[in-house]
Amino acid sequence: MDKIVDIVRAIGEPTRLRILVLLARGELAAGEMSTVLNQSQPRVSRHLKLLAEADLLERRPEGAWVFFRLKTDGREGRIIRTILDEVPKDDLVLVRDLERLAQVRAQREEVARAYFETAADEWHALRRLHQPEALVEARLVEAVTGQHFGLHIDLGSGTGRMIELFAPQARRAEGVDSSRKMLALARARLDDTGSGQASVRQADILALPYDDDCADLVTIHQVLHYLPEPQAAIKEAARILKPGGTLLIADFAPHTYEELRQAHAHRRLGFPDQEVTNWCEQFGLVVEAVEHIAPDAGQSGLAVTVWKAELPLSQPASVIQERLESRIIS
Template sequence: MDKIVDIVRAIGEPTRLRILVLLARGELAAGEMSTVLNQSQPRVSRHLKLLAEAGLLERRPEGAWVFFRLKTDGSVGRIIRAILDEVDKDDSILLRDLERLAQVQVQREELARAYFETAADEWHALRRLHQPEALVEARLVEAVAGENFGLHIDLGSGTGRMIELFAPQARRAEGVDSSRKMLALARARLDDTGSGQASVRQADILGLPYEDNCADLVTIHQVLHYLPEPQAAIKEAARILKPGGTLLIADFAPHAFEELRQVHAHRRLGFPDHEVTNWCEQFGLVVDAVEHIAPEAGQSGLAVTLWKAQLPPNRPAAVTTKQLESRITS
């Protein structure tokens, strides 16, 4: 009883209820919520603190930012869902909040898109500065050594390096990216390498234009840290994988280089092992291996983590879109 009373008391204030409605749409930073709610950040932070203390929110400090997401499991998750189900979807205040939220999301996308368009020409130099690139690529290839794939799909393909890297093992490959300039560079690269069975296309990696259970290999290389909802990309990867298919993820380990967010549009400053592993498992994947790769002695750069996961071959071809959507919202 005490727990339920604490939860209801925490929610029982208009601004805090508005916060729950917003976070039901996905993870947000404290500053973003301040913009959406049109309130000062100290005031919003106080409301967030009370909600977090009541166990309704997960709080994730990262550099100079703090991100929040709703608790979705157990009795807390059930209570939150029950309350949100009763919220009037036509309430004028909530509609205004959602309009501002859409504007914030558009600004996020425009910032990332502008960065990619301006940085495309120096993409390779940036990659070499930020990580032990050759070693990461070698480990990715080793992770699936001796395997052959009918269809390889690379999410956030950039200049097409992952397609090129796995070309000897894939009968056909497609890369997906939202930047026209990146796609042009990728097409030029694939033309130069003679990868006749490879192509790239413009699409949203969070809403892929592929049927369920179509890919044998999916790669997500240094993409998740740009996304406001990185688990949504893993959800899509799991959806399009065939039973027995493989997902390879490479991204930064946690770090404190705030400049990457400010200058290079990084949304996340790396990922702890368990976070990506939990996302994979949430969508029916089994994580086979996690490996850490640090720069060699005397070299600068950030540590990188590799995750290898598979969709179990004995699962019915039925990690369907509807099932995955229910998992991400439940």
């Protein structure tokens, strides 16, 4: 009883209830919530501290930023859902909050889009600066040595390098990206390599234009750190994978290069192994291997982690039901 009273007491304040409504829409940084709520950051931070102490939020410091995510499991998650279900959707304060939230998200996406359009011509040079690229690519290929795929889908395809890399193993390949300039560069690259069974298309990787269970291989290469909700991309990858299909993810290990956020629109400064593994397992995937790739001694660059996951041929009924429900909700 004491725990329930503590939870209800933490929620029982207008600003804190508004915060829960906002976080029900996805992860936000403290500064973003300050903008949406039109309150000072110290005041918002105090409310966030009280909610976190009641175990209602997951708090994730990252460089100079702190991100918050709503607790969704356990008693806390059930109480939050029950209360939020009773919140009137036409409340004027909340309507204004959600309007400002949409503006914050639009600004965030515009910054990322402007960066991609500006950086497209320098994409390969940027990636070489950030990581041991050739070694990462070799590890990705080794992870599926001897396998052949009917359809390979690359999420956030950039200039099409992943399509080119797996072309010998894929009968057909499609890349998805939101940047028209990137797509133009990818098409030029694929034309030069003669990959006649490969194509790219403009689409949102969080709402893919593909049917369920259609892909044999999905790759997500250096994309997750740009996304405000990276787990949503993994959810979509799991949705489109065939049973027995493979998901390959390559992204930065945790680091402290804050300038990448400011200069290159990185939303996340790398990912712990278990965080990505948990997301994969949440959507019915089995992580078979996790490998760390660091620059050689004396060389610059950031460490990269490669995750290999598969969608089992047969899954427990509970997992199948969860996947179905997640598709209906989305």
